Amino acid sequence: MKIDGKTKVFAVFGQSTAHSMSPIIHNASFRNLGINCIFIGLSSPSDKLDIAFAGMQTLGIKGAAIILPYKVEAMKYCTDVDLMAKQIGAINTICFKDDERIIGYNTDAQGAAKAILNVSSIKDKNILMLGAGGAAKAIGFQMGVEKAKSLTIANKTFEKAFELSDQISDIFEHRIKTFATGISKEELTQTLFNTDILINTTSIGMNSNETIITADMLRQDMVVFDIVYTPYKTRLIQDAEKVGAKIVHGADMLIYQAMEQERIWLRVKPSFEVMKQYLMKQLNSDIRIKSV
Numbered sequence: 001m002k003i004d005g006k007t008k009v010f011a012v013f014g015q016s017t018a019h020s021m022s023p024i025i026h027n028a029s030f031r032n033l034g035i036n037c038i039f040i041g042l043s044s045p046s047d048k049l050d051i052a053f054a055g056m057q058t059l060g061i062k063g064a065a066i067i068l069p070y071k072v073e074a075m076k077y078c079t080d081v082d083l084m085a086k087q088i089g090a091i092n093t094i095c096f097k098d099d100e101r102i103i104g105y106n107t108d109a110q111g112a113a114k115a116i117l118n119v120s121s122i123k124d125k126n127i128l129m130l131g132a133g134g135a136a137k138a139i140g141f142q143m144g145v146e147k148a149k150s151l152t153i154a155n156k157t158f159e160k161a162f163e164l165s166d167q168i169s170d171i172f173e174h175r176i177k178t179f180a181t182g183i184s185k186e187e188l189t190q191t192l193f194n195t196d197i198l199i200n201t202t203s204i205g206m207n208s209n210e211t212i213i214t215a216d217m218l219r220q221d222m223v224v225f226d227i228v229y230t231p232y233k234t235r236l237i238q239d240a241e242k243v244g245a246k247i248v249h250g251a252d253m254l255i256y257q258a259m260e261q262e263r264i265w266l267r268v269k270p271s272f273e274v275m276k277q278y279l280m281k282q283l284n285s286d287i288r289i290k291s292v
């Protein structure tokens with residue numbers, strides 16, 4: 001990869017970016033496309049965000065992928081926010097324009113939908129979504145866009161589930177039925193009875209063997225989507241495989257949202273296969289390092 005004075009610089013930006021997979025997949029894609037771009041990690045403490053954004057703009061960074069915990073706060077530093085991102089209330093992508101505009105977008109929502117649509121339609125389906133945080137806001141919103149029949153949001157903190165279900169119902173003027181529930185086994189079992197697509201947006205299962213939905217609660221005729229991608233096959237995904245359900249990997253969402261980011265920044269057509277190949281290589285080597 002040639003790096004010179006004309007190399008365009010992109011970055012993943014968050015509080016801590018050392019373990020982000022974004023540099024792996026974007027650099028693989030840039031190399032494959034043969035474009036003079038590089039993707040790095042940039043971190044900042046929360047009380048220096050104004051300086052960090054001004055710095056990125058002044059130094060000519062072309063675009064940033066925003067990660068935890070700045071997906072909401074970063075909107076303050078944008079001159080324009082895409083309508084969909086505004087409705088979601090969070091951004092994960094920033095484009096620094098030559099005319100000094102800083103535009104915020106959200107590609108998480110479309111990334112999730114694309115990953116699900118590979119195995120199932122969403123229209124008229126009953127969705128159970130675990131979690132009511134930043135990722136849930138984007139995915140829940142997209143379920144409305146895709147015309148799901150109903151969306152039940154299950155969260156440890158019930159109030160947050162209630163608030164998000166209300167918000168989504170309002171945005172789509174009640175065209176999608178929304179419900180809120182807790183995460184006790186009884187509550188989840190009752191909802192799962194009528195669920196076509198189960199989506200985990202919480203961090204449960206990340207680098208652990210935990211799950212709150214066990215194999216006995218799943219059915220073959222369900223779609224199970226876990227946005228967690230470390231490990232590639234979470235306990236929830238392994239259980240879903242066991243019962244013969246259709247599965248959607250968090251890694252696919254990560255890649256689809258990254259492909260959308262490159263389209264926004266560079267108007268290019270990235271390759272899903274190339275990004276996936278390099279992501280899998282990295283995930284597998286992380287497993288090897290941990291087991292040594």
Ligand code: ATR
Pocket residue numbers: 068130131132133134135136155156157158160183201202203204
């Ligand atoms: P993100 O932006 O990745 O969605 P977040 O905004 O911190 O991250 O949201 C994390 C979600 O995972 C929340 O819905 C959280 O539940 P609470 O709102 O009740 O805190 C959920 N979550 C995290 N750890 C959990 C656990 N051990 N059990 C149940 N829910 C958990």
